[in-house]
Amino acid sequence: MSQALLPKEKTTYEEEESYISCSFRNTVLFAIVVLGRLLYLQAMSTSECSLSISLVAPAFGYESQEVAELATQKTQELEIPKPEEQKQDFCAPKGLVGALAIDFDMDKLEERLQELSENNKDFFENGEHTPENCQVQKLKNIAIIIPFRDMTKDLFRTKQLLYFLYYMVPILHRQNNHFSIYLVNQVHDDLPFNRAKLLNIGFEIAKKDGFDCFFFHDVDLVPESDQNIYECFDNPRHYSGYIDKYNYNLPYNTIFGGITAYSAEAFDKINGYSNEYWGWGGEDDDLERRTIAGAKYKLLRPEAGKSHYKMIKHSHETSNKPNPNRQKLLKAWNNHAKFDGLNSLNYELIERSNDLFFKNITVNLKYSERIPLEKLLEG
Template sequence: MRITGIFGNLLCQIRLLLFIAVCVTIVGWTNFYMKDSTRYTPKYRTPVENFWKSPLSEKKTEENSQPPLVEQTSQKEEDLKICPILSPNLQGVVPLMFPPNLTLADVEKKIPMMRNGHYQPETCRSQQRVAILIPYRNRERHLLYLLDNLLPFLQRQLLDYAIYIIHQAGNDTFNRAQLLNIGYLEALKEENWDCFIFHDVDLVPENDYNTYLCDSEPKHLVVVCNATNYNSVYKEYFGGVTAMTRKQIAKVNGYSNNYWGWGGEDDDLYYRVQLGNMTVVRPAREVARYTMISHTRDVGNEKNEKRWELLKNVSKVWKTDGLNSCTYELLSIEHNPLYINITVDIGKPHN
């Protein structure tokens, strides 16, 4: 009986020790998993959790400072993408339209995407920011035709651009070159434009592969025109529509301010380009084609009889006659849907 009692007590002790060991083991494994489980806890909330959480009531902690979703990142990169030099929207030769009853309201309806004379492509960032400068007086019909055809042309090229109309007030002799200087100076007060297109109001481009972007050298965009049966005028011709960067314009000091009336200022600019150690580049004649809207000579824009004398002295005066000597009275600036109208008084010829 005594031996049986001893074995009974020993068995109870063994059971007690086994129970204690099991308890210790369970507690140990529990602590281990509780500590190690932090490795598998997500650092950020899921999008659904954040959707229902008010950002105004939520404290800014590491837990809820979730990084942007993949879709948002992709959209941001899409916004920053540079537009191609040759847009996929180009159509080549597009028939030009000159409806006799065209109104400004008609053009505005056709081009609803412009705001305050400015347009930006929605899908990409333009290669350059382009200011189109148009010297103007008493050419409303020509301006309507140009806007009606040119604005869709520019948008197909995916350009970030603005249209500046530089309007000479009064009836004194017209000065195209000085108006272009003024347009350049005033446009830079609004935006840091990369490229400037000096554009006559009566010239309409025929082929949208003729890109309105500046080049490494001053660029002449009118290679041939219907008014000359699409034959080149002369080798040094640098008029009608030209494209220059800010650096190139600074090198030549802009246009001369002394050409009152028709003729001479474009040849003067060509000489300035040479004096600035630059050369004129041109697109292929197959794409650099223009239609000139027919018109008679304007009153106040008769041929400049002094142009030949002025051209002889370009090398002597180009550094002092230009942007740095351009004086004018700014009368008004109006931001219309399709263009920015700058009205100025430039006076009359000094002699």
């Protein structure tokens, strides 16, 4: 394993571009060096074996056509159907345990990642989980899209991601759906973080990959029960209304941040998120306006008792400063919703790679090509 790049205090423009383009893979590798030996990455480097079983039927000679036809009938009755022919029943959850004891003890992280790898590595291929011997229903091909950037000194966001994987991978496996976790990582760390644009990019890529249900998911939220079923409906849903940080109460009735779930049709209908919320705040309320007031969907949430979330606590990052224009943009949401979103999405794909439990997408958001504020406000 090569030594991961370490942050530098000063670089030339060329060195900075080279460093930035190294993608989140190097960040994860550096985290591994810091946190210790993570067996889940070792699993990626091992060779994969495939087992195929072929049934060979010997040829026999028969004295009469009647006997031959009878033998053929019996052989057909005994034939074992191909795996794809066995997928008749719809996939259903297996082995749900209900309420989970969630904690984020960083001293146990290495041990728990070893456990994650040993128990789940065989269910994944190229960062994708596919149920066996069942048929996946429409709107249950799930892409979990996570916006990401780690500029913390102690790589705390990366540790959050690893704990997110530790809990979410087994939960989603027991729910027995086809799913993949997309980590959309923003480069150019000196620029404002754009959560919404990263989520739009993840949607566009995952949709091309064949997914039809999209969870826009913050990395610091983990469900407290595996009976909180991840699935999409025709109407979008806000999942994270009840978080321990707020004593499992809604901070305000129209809150729409944290985790939302959309079908492809619904997200296309609202033109996705706005791409122009640079910095912290406002993009989730803008999405709520587009969804409820604009597209006339209902504001729906799962049953409160089964949709509690625990937050991996953290202090506000100084690199993600509040957006000074967020209130102006939110007030004018209807002026820019039709031309600011999926239909104006522009970015540069720096790297795409598949890790064991997730797919990594590293992008340049092209900050210099953003829509002027005056046009957004005036429409």
